[in-house]
Amino acid sequence: MSQPVPVTAAILVIGDEILSGRTQDTNTAYIAKFLGALGIDLREARIVPDVTAEIVAAVNALRVRYTYVFTTGGIGPTHDDITFEAIAAAFGVDVHYHPEAMAMMAARYKPGEFNEARKRMALVPVGAELVRNSVSTAPGVHIDNIFVMAGVPMIMRAMLDAIEPLLQRGAVVHAATVQTKVPEGRLAAGLEAVQKAHRDVAIGSYPFYREDGSGVQLVARGRDAVEVETVAREIEAMLQGLGAESSRVTSIS
Amino acid sequence: MSQPVPVTAAILVIGDEILSGRTQDTNTAYIAKFLGALGIDLREARIVPDVTAEIVAAVNALRVRYTYVFTTGGIGPTHDDITFEAIAAAFGVDVHYHPEAMAMMAARYKPGEFNEARKRMALVPVGAELVRNSVSTAPGVHIDNIFVMAGVPMIMRAMLDAIEPLLQRGAVVHAATVQTKVPEGRLAAGLEAVQKAHRDVAIGSYPFYREDGSGVQLVARGRDAVEVETVAREIEAMLQGLGAESSRVTSIS
Numbered sequence: 001m002s003q004p005v006p007v008t009a010a011i012l013v014i015g016d017e018i019l020s021g022r023t024q025d026t027n028t029a030y031i032a033k034f035l036g037a038l039g040i041d042l043r044e045a046r047i048v049p050d051v052t053a054e055i056v057a058a059v060n061a062l063r064v065r066y067t068y069v070f071t072t073g074g075i076g077p078t079h080d081d082i083t084f085e086a087i088a089a090a091f092g093v094d095v096h097y098h099p100e101a102m103a104m105m106a107a108r109y110k111p112g113e114f115n116e117a118r119k120r121m122a123l124v125p126v127g128a129e130l131v132r133n134s135v136s137t138a139p140g141v142h143i144d145n146i147f148v149m150a151g152v153p154m155i156m157r158a159m160l161d162a163i164e165p166l167l168q169r170g171a172v173v174h175a176a177t178v179q180t181k182v183p184e185g186r187l188a189a190g191l192e193a194v195q196k197a198h199r200d201v202a203i204g205s206y207p208f209y210r211e212d213g214s215g216v217q218l219v220a221r222g223r224d225a226v227e228v229e230t231v232a233r234e235i236e237a238m239l240q241g242l243g244a245e246s247s248r249v250t251s252i253s
Numbered sequence: 254m255s256q257p258v259p260v261t262a263a264i265l266v267i268g269d270e271i272l273s274g275r276t277q278d279t280n281t282a283y284i285a286k287f288l289g290a291l292g293i294d295l296r297e298a299r300i301v302p303d304v305t306a307e308i309v310a311a312v313n314a315l316r317v318r319y320t321y322v323f324t325t326g327g328i329g330p331t332h333d334d335i336t337f338e339a340i341a342a343a344f345g346v347d348v349h350y351h352p353e354a355m356a357m358m359a360a361r362y363k364p365g366e367f368n369e370a371r372k373r374m375a376l377v378p379v380g381a382e383l384v385r386n387s388v389s390t391a392p393g394v395h396i397d398n399i400f401v402m403a404g405v406p407m408i409m410r411a412m413l414d415a416i417e418p419l420l421q422r423g424a425v426v427h428a429a430t431v432q433t434k435v436p437e438g439r440l441a442a443g444l445e446a447v448q449k450a451h452r453d454v455a456i457g458s459y460p461f462y463r464e465d466g467s468g469v470q471l472v473a474r475g476r477d478a479v480e481v482e483t484v485a486r487e488i489e490a491m492l493q494g495l496g497a498e499s500s501r502v503t504s505i506s
Contacts, residue, residue, distance in 0.1 A: 016457055019295045020426075021285030022472065023459070025278075028300070042272045044307070045282070047298040050457070054297070065371030077438045079445040093407030126459035152463055173273075190372030192332040204269055204303070205331035206276070209407055213420045219275065 007170035009035055010062040011045040012084055012225045014055055014073040016153055018047050027072045034160055034204050039170030039223075052073060055086035063090075063145055067168065070160075073151030075140065077117040084141070087148055088125035100122045101139050108137040135157035142166070146202070174225040176232035177249035180239050181215045183207075189236040191218065194231060200224060217249060260423035262288055263315040264298040265463055267308055267326040271300050280325045280409050287413055292423030292476075303327060308339035316343075316398055320421065323413075326336060326404030329391065330370040337394065340401055341378035346453055348376045354392050361390040374415055386411035395419070427478040429485035430502040432466045432491050436460075443491040444471065447484060452503070454484045470502060 011031055017023040024040040025047065032042045043066060048054040048185070055074075062069045074083030088095045101122035106114050121138040124130075131140035131147065135158040140149045149159040182185070183208055195203045201222035208215060232248070239246045264284055278300065302308040308327075315322045329335030341348045354375035359367050374391040377383075384393035384400065388411040393402045395416070402412040433440070437460055448456045454475035454501060461468060465491045473484040479487040485501070492499045 003491040016474075017459055017472070018281075018283055019298065020428075020474065021282045021287075021289055022280045022428075023294075028271075029274045029277045032272055034274075036274055043302060045272065045300040049296060050455075075439045076458065076460065079441070079448050080455075080457050113438070115442070116446075120441075121438075152460060152462065173469075175273075175275075185366070185368065185371040186372075188331045189368070191431060192370075195280075195332050198464065202269060202303075202333075204333050205329065205404060206270055209331065209405065219270070252276065 004171055007040045007168050008043050008066040011059050011066040011108050011240050012069060012071040013047040014071055019049055026153055031070055037171040038167055042245050044158050050080050050082060052082055054085045056090045058061040058145045059090040060204050069146045070089050072156055075150055078120050083148055091125060093126045095123045097122050101130055105137050111189050127220050131159050133162050135186050136164060155159055158196045171223045172221055173221050174228045175219055176228050178218045178232055178235045179215055179249045182239060182242055182244040188246050194234045194238060201227055257424055260276040260293045261296050261319040262293050262317045263296060265302040265311050265322060265324040267324055270304050272302055277356050284323055292425040292437055303313050303333050303335060305339045309343045312343040323380055323400050325409055328403055330374050335379050336401055346379045350375050351377045358390050360499050362445045382411050384415050386415050424476045426476055427457055427481045428472055428474045429504050431471045431485055431488045431499050432468055432502045433497055433499040435495055435497040437469050444445050447487045447491060451484050454480055
């Protein structure tokens with residue numbers, strides 16, 4: 001059976017407010033799950049400041065490595081919103097006032113309100129197409145394999161919905177999670193044996209510490225649902241062999 | 254007045270569970286604030302999967318660019334914990350069982366419990382020094398300008414406390430935040446004028462949307478507390494000139 005070509009992605013989070021710790025990034029986890037449901041592998045994420053050279057370098061490093069790059073942040077009307085210009089610089093193209101974006105936005109504002117700052121939100125790389133969305137009149141864009149989205153989560157999510165039909169899909173990754181109170185150090189050898197017998201399933205071991213008790217979640221992930229379920233059962237059997245109880249947190253659907 | 258040399262840092266988050274969306278990374282924001290309090294500029298963050306070649310490439314890209322690199326994740330006893338080996342590979346050194354780590358851990362476990370898997374947590378790059386911590390007997394390490402920490406937030410935070418005395422400090426960045434209901438597009442021109450008059454203060458504009466009303470937070474950040482306060486007041490005056498109310502969310506301390 002031939003292996004399908006994986007569809008891959010990277011995220012580029014643009015914003016001083018993430019690197020200062022002011023704002024907790026939640027877009028990465030949201031996009032990760034969104035792409036997962038489409039069978040697209042998120043392989044890398046980077047956070048860079050509002051500095052053109054840093055954005056350009058990251059975009060150019062990522063766009064040649066992955067099927068898609070999703071950026072968040074820096075597309076508003078204020079001086080610190082420089083993503084469209086940086087993306088244009090990365091592709092060596094100019095920016096221009098996109099006629100459709102200008103028309104959409106001119107229709108939204110009252111006479112006199114569509115000022116220079118707001119027009120900047122229509123000043124996009126030449127060759128870019130608009131990503132309209134249900135929340136904001138100001139669009140995102142896509143150019144080549146780059147999708148440029150807002151940083152505000154509500155708007156970013158609406159843009160992602162608009163982008164979804166444009167994306168190539170891959171085979172979905174199935175996951176099953178087994179939870180136990182056995183410490184990692186006791187189950188590691190048995191877990192490694194299960195991993196070695198199933199190279200196409202990735203097994204992750206994630207300890208947690210909570211007030212109501214600590215434990216480990218063992219997560220099996222793979223594209224063959226039957227094999228993922230097999231791995232989860234072998235993990236359960238392995239734990240039983242250690243005299244330990246376990247529970248199934250998620251099963252493959 | 255000579256400018257002090259900035260102390261800079263990058264974070265490397267290692268873990269499939271972050272890229273799959275299973276786990277929301279909170280370590281980056283925590284480390285960002287921690288470093289900010291020491292006057293260390295967090296300039297970049299990357300998230301990579303549990304793949305040796307990816308970790309090596311990222312470590313080697315980051316360690317030559319920044320004063321410090323902080324990694325999180327992948328130092329436990331299970332097969333998916335490969336960070337120590339990857340860091341060793343990045344430096345072209347071997348791993349060895351660190352005598353002090355072995356002694357500390359041997360003392361913690363009951364006879365027969367200090368098995369091969371647990372010993373892996375003491376198998377660190379040659380030349381690395383231990384990062385002991387108050388939560389876990391298993392240490393982090395530091396080698397050259399890299400600090401290798403656990404991914405579990407509680408343990409990572411304890412390791413960061415242990416690392417703090419080792420870090421060079423910089424001049425702390427002061428921040429002041431002004432909040433208003435004026436839309437970004439109306440205040441953008443005035444805000445840009447304030448920014449242009451104060452090149453050493455970075456002004457960020459962050460819109461928010463909440464059930465109880467939307468608005469914008471305008472954040473001035475810089476190393477000169479007096480100038481940051483001046484910028485905040487100029488922003489307030491600018492908003493007043495637009496006939497708008499504003500409130501101070503945070504002032505410089």
